[in-house]
Amino acid sequence: xxxxPLRRAAAGAAALAAGLATLTxxxxxxxxxxxxxxxxxxxxxxxxxxxxxxxxYTEAHPDVEIELELRPGGSEGDNIVKTRLQTGxxxxxxxxxxxxxxxxxxxxxxxxxxxxxxxxDAVTDTFKDGVRAxxxxxxxxxxxxxxxxxxxxxxxxxELGLEVPTTWDAFMANNRAILDAGNAAPVIQTYGTESAWxxxxxxxxDNYNVLAAEPDWAEAYTxxxxxxxxxxxxxxxxEHLQEVAEAxxxxxxxxxxxxxxxxAALAAGxxVHYPMLTTALTEIEATDxxxxxxxxxxxxxxxxxxxxxxxxxxxxxxxxxxxxEDPGPAQxxxxxxxxxxxxxxxxxxxxxxxPYFIDGCTVPEDVPPAVAQLQTYFDAGLTAPALEFLxxxxxxxxxxxxxxxxxxxxxxxxxxxxxxxxxxKQAQQLGLEGW
Amino acid sequence: xxxxALPAPPRERRRGHRSxxxxxxxxxxxxxxxxxxVLFIVPTVASFYFAFTRWNMSGTxxxxxxxxxxxxxxxxxxxxxxxxxxxxxxxxxxxxxxxxLLAVFLTSQIIARGYLRSVVFxxxxxxxxxxxxxxxxxxxxxxxxxxQALAAVGIAGPGWLTDPDLALISVAFVDVWKGVGLATLxxxxxxxAIPQEYFxxxxxxxxxxxxxxxxxxxxxxxxxxxTVIVLSLIGGLRSFDLIWAMTQGGPGFTSDVVxxxxxxxxxxxxxxxSSAGNVVLFLLVAALMVPLYWKLNRKEVER
Numbered sequence: 001x002x003x004x005p006l007r008r009a010a011a012g013a014a015a016l017a018a019g020l021a022t023l024t025x026x027x028x029x030x031x032x033x034x035x036x037x038x039x040x041x042x043x044x045x046x047x048x049x050x051x052x053x054x055x056x057y058t059e060a061h062p063d064v065e066i067e068l069e070l071r072p073g074g075s076e077g078d079n080i081v082k083t084r085l086q087t088g089x090x091x092x093x094x095x096x097x098x099x100x101x102x103x104x105x106x107x108x109x110x111x112x113x114x115x116x117x118x119x120x121d122a123v124t125d126t127f128k129d130g131v132r133a134x135x136x137x138x139x140x141x142x143x144x145x146x147x148x149x150x151x152x153x154x155x156x157x158x159e160l161g162l163e164v165p166t167t168w169d170a171f172m173a174n175n176r177a178i179l180d181a182g183n184a185a186p187v188i189q190t191y192g193t194e195s196a197w198x199x200x201x202x203x204x205x206d207n208y209n210v211l212a213a214e215p216d217w218a219e220a221y222t223x224x225x226x227x228x229x230x231x232x233x234x235x236x237x238x239e240h241l242q243e244v245a246e247a248x249x250x251x252x253x254x255x256x257x258x259x260x261x262x263x264a265a266l267a268a269g270x271x272v273h274y275p276m277l278t279t280a281l282t283e284i285e286a287t288d289x290x291x292x293x294x295x296x297x298x299x300x301x302x303x304x305x306x307x308x309x310x311x312x313x314x315x316x317x318x319x320x321x322x323x324x325e326d327p328g329p330a331q332x333x334x335x336x337x338x339x340x341x342x343x344x345x346x347x348x349x350x351x352x353x354x355p356y357f358i359d360g361c362t363v364p365e366d367v368p369p370a371v372a373q374l375q376t377y378f379d380a381g382l383t384a385p386a387l388e389f390l391x392x393x394x395x396x397x398x399x400x401x402x403x404x405x406x407x408x409x410x411x412x413x414x415x416x417x418x419x420x421x422x423x424x425k426q427a428q429q430l431g432l433e434g435w
Numbered sequence: 436x437x438x439x440a441l442p443a444p445p446r447e448r449r450r451g452h453r454s455x456x457x458x459x460x461x462x463x464x465x466x467x468x469x470x471x472x473v474l475f476i477v478p479t480v481a482s483f484y485f486a487f488t489r490w491n492m493s494g495t496x497x498x499x500x501x502x503x504x505x506x507x508x509x510x511x512x513x514x515x516x517x518x519x520x521x522x523x524x525x526x527x528x529x530x531x532x533x534x535x536l537l538a539v540f541l542t543s544q545i546i547a548r549g550y551l552r553s554v555v556f557x558x559x560x561x562x563x564x565x566x567x568x569x570x571x572x573x574x575x576x577x578x579x580x581x582x583q584a585l586a587a588v589g590i591a592g593p594g595w596l597t598d599p600d601l602a603l604i605s606v607a608f609v610d611v612w613k614g615v616g617l618a619t620l621x622x623x624x625x626x627x628a629i630p631q632e633y634f635x636x637x638x639x640x641x642x643x644x645x646x647x648x649x650x651x652x653x654x655x656x657x658x659x660x661x662t663v664i665v666l667s668l669i670g671g672l673r674s675f676d677l678i679w680a681m682t683q684g685g686p687g688f689t690s691d692v693v694x695x696x697x698x699x700x701x702x703x704x705x706x707x708x709s710s711a712g713n714v715v716l717f718l719l720v721a722a723l724m725v726p727l728y729w730k731l732n733r734k735e736v737e738r
Contacts, residue, residue, distance in 0.1 A: 075702045082704055086492060104704060106492030191597075191686060193571065255597030255686060256576050396703030397511075404687030409599050418510055425505065429491055429705055 035065045036329055037091035038318070039084070041077055042070040045282035045350075046095055046316070049143050052349020057336050064329060074197055075396060078104075085110045090321040092330045098130035098139055098314045103392040104430070111138045112320040112327065119335040127357035130314040130389050139317025140338045143346070144354035146313040147278045147374045148205030148386060149299040154369065156184060156272045157296070164298045166308035168240060171301045175249045178272050185251035187244050188271035190262035191403045198259050199402035201275035202300070203237035208309040208384040209302030210234045218390035224427065224434040228416040238412035241405045255407060260287070267291035275300065277313060278374055281353045297370035299377060309382030310374070314389055315357065392430055395422030486714045490707035502711035511688035512696055519692040522607050523671030529611045530667045531660060534618025539652065541619065542626045552623070556616035563613065567680025570609045571596065596682050599689040606681050606690060610674065618663045625659030626652065661731035665724065672720050693719070
């Protein structure tokens with residue numbers, strides 16, 4: 001066979017070329033005089049915020065140039081961040097999630113501890129908890145508090161005379177009314193290309209309700225004492241997804257619709273409820289600013305109408321890799337981001353979708369309806385962090401499992417048990433005790 | 436990923452009484468040997484080692500066979516294994532049948548033969564990911580060209596890539612579309628190499644066209660068939676790029692193959708576990724292909 005050696009030679013050449021590219025990447029990646037390279041994810045929200053911060057900073061410091069380097073989101077992005085940290089090829093700064101995803105980066109070995117920096121004093125304790133490992137603090141917040149719940153079509157609610165539901169049963173009754181009216185799909189789900197992650201919201205955004213029923217849930221879960229399958233309040237998220245799918249409340253094209261198309265469907269009134277993070281508001285504003293006034297938000301409802309609270313996410317942060325040999329300029333930029341000038345720059349250049357995590361920062365009066373509704377949960381103190389900020393244990397296959405539940409391939413009980421198996425790997429990988 | 440290269444075919448050794456002396460001085464082989472060692476042998480050996488460790492950002496910890504136990508207890512791995520075989524056999528079988536038929540057709544006296552040959556070969560030249568993305572758009576259940584065309588003649592097309600029962604088959608068909616050109620090319624070379632005298636003699640004996648195909652072309656194409664089967668089965672068993680570009684193993688886990696399960700473990704940061712998966716895939720492909728290759732080639736020699 002003539003092709004075999006040829007192909008090997010070609011593969012060798014390709015590998016060599018890749019190796020060379022990495023080497024050259026190294027030499028340009030770090031300390032160019034006066035240039036700060038920052039790796040960020042390619043979402044609209046992060047791009048807007050970081051561009052606003054970069055513009056404001058370079059205006060005050062004309063000798064500094066900031067270059068934003070884009071990477072994909074999701075697990076592919078996690079992979080890139082881990083690989084680049086591990087190979088010492090990370091730019092001067094990078095933007096990444098706080099919470100369990102940060103813990104998986106082994107921050108004590110890859111990131112610079114910022115606890116001793118004076119600018120960290122302005123960062124609120126809530127955010128610090130999300131970037132803490134032991135006594136060390138690793139990140140500076142960029143962006144706003146995020147809520148996980150249901151984005152809904154205000155016009156459809158008005159037309160059908162519906163009330164914002166505070167219990168799951170009321171939510172299902174609303175879905176029934178929407179289905180009977182026949183104009184729109186009650187619940188939007190989007191399992192299309194690179195959008196499978198959107199299927200997790202029914203579980204992840206239910207954490208307030210889980211904690212309301214089981215206050216020790218997060219600790220017991222981390223210690224391998226409680227699991228999704230044997231904790232009814234936690235398994236409820238999987239069951240809710242199954243109920244919605246089985247009742248025929250999903251949009252017909254849920255299997256192929258993408259996240260962006262799902263938001264467009266919500267804005268166009270083709271679907272009424274879309275379980276989602278409030279970061280989606282930035283995406284809506286970027287594509288169709290006027291649609292933002294027609295979108296409302298409520299927390300994923302549980303069982304107790306008097307205790308209808310919101311599961312919240314911390315925004316991502318900027319981190320300083322230990323591979324940065326000249327951290328001075330990067331530290332100066334971090335100090336700017338952690339100041340009121342930093343959040344004013346974000347307010348000026350990007351849409352404000354929630355409160356900041358820096359002392360002294362204010363949110364403008366005039367915000368879209370969904371942001372105002374989000375704010376009421378914070379004002380009433382009815383918020384709890386998502387599980388990923390209370391426990392480092394998060395399984396990587398949740399999005400595929402929830403797609404299966406939503407598509408009717410797997411039952412809720414089976415899915416909860418399968419996810420418990422999936423998180424075990426992560427816990428063992430992190431070397432947690434009791435697994 | 437571990438390279439799943441085949442070991443050297445055994446017949447090379449049996450022919451060994453030809454001159455053992457090499458035609459070149461030893462240093463001549465050094466550059467190639469060094470490249471081969473650094474890029475293939477060292478990573479392969481290293482991956483065998485890492486398969487026995489829990490490997491994360493902070494280093495490696497030797498954990499024996501735990502990764503293999505975990506890999507085989509992956510609930511979706513079994514599904515992935517079944518899918519791998521279905522995918523490998525389906526694509527390989529179709530490439531053999533279609534490739535042979537196309538080759539017989541394209542070696543007959545037809546108009547624009549050269550053009551038609553290049554058209555059949557063309558998809559092989561296109562990037563796999565490009566093909567995957569293109570077909571993802573074409574096969575979209577609502578707006579895709581395929582279902583719109585079906586709708587025009589009154590058929591409601593299925594969700595090719597979103598129906599759990601269909602997704603893997605759809606990807607396999609795209610793989611065949613892309614890969615059949617290479618199979619055809621190999622078969623064309625095989626058909627052309629058959630001496631015309633056989634056909635003339637058969638004609639004198641009054642053999643029909645079908646009999647000539649059945650008793651002359653097919654048996655004499657055996658070497659070509661062996662090559663096509665080996666190439667396409669290896670390709671099918673370790674296929675990843677097309678599946679990842681089209682479904683990412685979805686919906687859920689329904690179109691996962693061993694290679695995509697391994698890739699997901701790697702993405703999740705379970706590097707030791709995914710190394711173990713690669714070792715398993717390597718052994719699996721080798722265990723299947725070495726006997727197959729040996730058998731197909733022995734038959735060839737006997738003839």
